[in-house]
Amino acid sequence: MELIRLIGILLFLMPFVSRGQEVVTPDTVVTLEEVWIEASRREELAIGHPSHQIDQQVMQRFSGQQLAFLLARHSGMYLKSYGPGILATTTLRGGSAGHSALLWNGFNLQSPMHQQSDLSLLPVFFMDEVGIQHGGGSALWGSGAMGGAIMLSNKPPAGKGFQAMAGFNANSLQDAGQQLSLQYKGNIFSSSLKAFNRNAPNRYHYLNTAREDAGREVQKHASLKQWGLLQENYLQIGQQHALRLRWWWQDNDRNIPPALQQSHTGAFQHDEALRITGEWQTNLKKAVMLWRGGYFREELRYRDSINLESLSRSNTMVQEAEVRWQLAPQWIMVSGANFQHVKAIAREYSQQHTQNSLALFSSLAWQPLPGVLKAVGSLRQEWIRGMNIPMVPSVGISWKPLASFSLAANIGKNYRVPSLNDRYWIPGGNPDLLPESGWSQDLTATWHPRATATEREAPAGIYMEKTSLTGFHRNIANWIIWLPRDGGMIWTPQNVMQVQGYGLELRSRGGYRHQDFTLTWSMTYDHVISRNTKARSLNDASLNKQLIYVPLNRGGATITLSVKNLALVYTHQLTGRRYTNSDNTRWLDPYQTGDLGLSWSTPLGNNFVEVFADVINLWDQNYLVMAARPMPLRYFQAGINIHFFKNQ
């Protein structure tokens, strides 16, 4: 074990040691955008882990919404949502909410206190790209990327000069939102300011199935008020240096509705976040060096109608250095170090807690046949005082034997350190928790017969653009679960859960080409088995049972019909049974939902206007994503985006 660590450290130091060799510089055109090696370009190293982007058009039409709304419908992922605007967390590959890293331009936004990310607090408007990476990525991203990662990224403004965009949206739940963006794109300097505001009473209709008559009721206590600012600056200094600065401020207030038959009027929660990041890149002849720093401050205040009050605050400082070095024509090495300093306080902590972590990571990419065969090996070692964190390796291979077919595979180890709440919460916190860890294996086959729908030489008719089928398997040990101590009434987190997960993920898209219209379709299907492989107490009947809130089957499809500047979109989702009892004796029924939308776009002088209208839950289905938390019945929404000074 120590030898492996020594090798890892040596690998890390290599780029700094050998400098005098002759190297062929990477063959890229130097522009402001491409000078940058996006932190998310570390994705290039994530060979063998399928990654899927959310379509840009979809992001445009739902730019007034939260990430939870977008991902629930267009990612294939089952989102544990308590209702619109209320807590929504991920379950990638049957993992817990802390098992998906949330990476914003490469910075992990998971709260160090609870290691979850509430996707209802992330506005789609602030993201230029949203992608989901399936499969553990701890070797690249560190703790928490066990089931996968959600990648959010911002890009420098496109176009030239000044641009602005204003958006408005409203719906039949009495919600209204406004977005505004101002951008300047220059030769060496670009900047953008985005602001959004949302006032959402969320007065949705639902069926109260706890009553015998299952009466139709209106939710009166689910309002959400939020606003935020995102300011980005991009500066190129000389030929070799570039700088990026971003800061993001957001304020959210919401009323949390009671569950069905709960008597109290509900709770109130205030969340605020400040996120500041800076990146400096230097291009040398043989290498690219990247310095990144981030400061994240979050505060959560919760108050119950019976006057229970809870306040949590965390400050995180991240510093990262990375070197990307072209060793030889076929070899690239990426090495770096990451240092994190976290300070957190909560009413339920006995004192303020500090956690420092240092991680060293290194990847070696070998491309013997560019575009055909590529292999990447990665290693990461993190140190936190008082914790024994495993070294995590990962090996991935991608092979494209035919122009229209490729294979990718990955084997890797992943881990997640216990959260500060797991360790220090009173009552129950367990400072001696071990990190969760386990090995995972992925194999993906992809068919990509045609590039895009706009290929003119392609014949008319139906075509399949890309289909990928992934099989995965993973074993996770020391999964942390809060349980009552033997015989006691006090709940403490313990490393007693052992989970085996495996399944299939299918993604496909294509279309139909006709001279008068275009039709595109995309579909997702996930079959996930995630089961408990260790009994935790004498009478525990959850052995070999599916974990709660992990549907065995989930599928969805979207069809878009575009005629000139009009588009009609229909999205359908099927979600299978989800167990609410760990012994699988209680569950929520499967459900299907459909959304229908219409969009129209037109130039208006120098400007460009898009108008959207949607029917959400077209079939007026009553369904539950979480027990006793009914989801909204059918409602309508509409919006308009005006792009100033932008023609087409």
Next chain:
Amino acid sequence: MKKLSTTFNRSINGSFSSSPLLKHSLKGMMLILFAMTLLSCEKEDIDDDGYPQVQQGQGVFIMNEGNFTQVNASVSYYNKDRKTSYHELFELVNGETPGDLLQSVILHDDQLWMVINNSAKIEIMDPATGQRTGAITELGSPRYMLPLQAMDKAYVSDLYTNQVHIIDLTTLELTGHIPFNGWSEALIEAGNKVIVSGMTSGMLYSIDPQTDQITDSLLVGDYPESMVVDDQDMLWVLCQGAYPDYNTASLVKVDPASWEVLNTIMLPPKGLPWSRLRISANSQQLFFLGGDIYTFDLLAAGTTPELFVSGEGMALYGLGVDPYNNDVYVSDAIDFNQQGRIMRYTAAGTLEDAFDARNIPSGFLFY
């Protein structure tokens, strides 16, 4: 008959003696037929709607709390002789669950009065049919109720709203409240007094039922969670102990008439809260939970609590003592997220039966 027997015997085996076998065979057949009728009678231990046959002295109703906010509280019934259990009875008959978090139950007026904490109500169920016969709503955060003798009213303790509710048992209405310092929990009548325990203050309070006023208070210990009265009219109070160690847990003997603490027995330090003080019908033993099941001998003087049954590897949550035969019932809530398991022990501590109930079983009502 004889002809038949001869034919029968010949068709099988000439060595049989004729009539005795047939007589036995026919008797056998009649017996079988009779047994079959009995068996079909066995199936009639449930009514047409699926509700079990309930007769006094034959079984125990089990209250399953359900998961907080999931509205899955339920009522189970266990027939002691047949050793069979039936579940979700309230929902079966009434079409909906009792509510969110079934905290406690008492038998009053031959009806089951169930206090549903997170639904702020009391549901009244007929034990013979499972029918809901009434409800009292808007009760804040109710925990336990105590009907007052011959007064047609009851007090209901409360967790969050700083009061003890007063309800009218005939009109089923909330008629008033008694302002209370914090969390009120256990209620009992003893020594001609109505006594309520205050968890926040660690005190017992005496209430005058005529005026609904608190007239006296007595400091007993940290978090007095449950109380019983013995046949000497002495009051026993189980104090849970204080977070985080619960090392101040104690069993306290109080004389309710003279309103003084007679004896405080400290309980072994186990680092977890103690709960569910119960008394055997013959008033000879106390039972309570502290990770394991403990018993305390009321007859012998100067004794200490003893281990009755070990709870190792289990999360023991509810406890009940059968007044008919002194069996001890305990529930294992396991991980609080699956069906709980009920274990039935004899008075000697041997396991008699075990079966699954529903989520988080906590209350036992012997009927």
